[in-house]
Amino acid sequence: MKKTILVFGLLILAILLLFQFSKYTLNTGDIRTEFVVSIIALTFFLIGIYINKKSLHKKASNLPEIDESKIKELELTKREYEVLQYVSKGLSNKEIGEKLFLSESTIKTHVSNLLIKLNAKRRTQAIQIAKSLKII
Amino acid sequence: MKKTILVFGLLILAILLLFQFSKYTLNTGDIRTEFVVSIIALTFFLIGIYINKKSLHKKASNLPEIDESKIKELELTKREYEVLQYVSKGLSNKEIGEKLFLSESTIKTHVSNLLIKLNAKRRTQAIQIAKSLKII
DNA sequence: ACTATTTTGGTACTTTAGTATGAACCCAGG
DNA sequence: CCTGGGTTCATACTAAAGTACCAAAATAGT
Secondary structure (H helix, E strand, O other): OHHHHHHHHHHHHHHHHHHHHHHHHHHHOOOOHHHHHHHHHHHHHHHHHHHHHHHHHHHHHHOOOOOHHHHHHOOOOHHHHHHHHHHHOOOOHHHHHHHHOOOHHHHHHHHHHHHHHHOOOOHHHHHHHHHHOOOO | OHHHHHHHHHHHHHHHHHHHHHHHHHHHOOOOHHHHHHHHHHHHHHHHHHHHHHHHHHHHHHOOOOOHHHHHHOOOOHHHHHHHHHHHOOOOHHHHHHHHOOOHHHHHHHHHHHHHHHOOOOHHHHHHHHHHOOOO
């Protein structure tokens, strides 16, 4: 936010200076018209590229975003979602249990509930569904 | 390719016309300097945005691209890669067999070889690895 | 404090996944 | 022609995943 204001402030300042510069040089006539026009053109060309790059950069990073609302919609609990994340990383029930300091039985319970809520038959299908719902 | 040439051709033409326009109006003095400078600035500003959008659009669509070279590098055969794709969609060995009109045994063989080549212990891990390698 | 949900974990069972091994077939390249 | 890689399939086995059912803690909401 602060950065944006600073950038635009400098931009406006640059534009005003350019106006004055063009006015002065064109009136005195000591520099060729083409040269002045070229500088103006180049400056705004670069400004256009810069502005556009900033705005598109945000869109690009927005693409792999998780949809929190869908998680609540599916009524996934914290633990279930946590387990889902490990499942999607390719861990076995045993390995997940070790990571979370839980027994394999507990993980099985969570995965089972997970599959029902995601309407999946297998954990691989759960991964696919979760990804299409943008919750992982 | 043809489009690019056309666009740049028109661009150069526009620039030349603008040069002539600015020269003429500034010399005759019937239009104010600020106005001419503004038109030039705006034009190149828009050109900058346009060029940038085109080039960034390609990059954005390039992101979800499959890396054919990695598939050969891993020495995955056609069938194995085909099976891998179905695995990543969440199908069971039986279901994949039905899709490809093969027995479950055959799919098991392919999956086993797949896991070795991808250095994975489970099919879920294979999915994760394949995605990180951008081959699915 | 009481209740509903979550979290945890167990047993017993079925199903699916994965390994090991062997074998037959096809097909392109030397 | 024959050899190697790819494909297909089978059997027999082990391991992992998943289901069903139950039950005791822990936690959070009213």
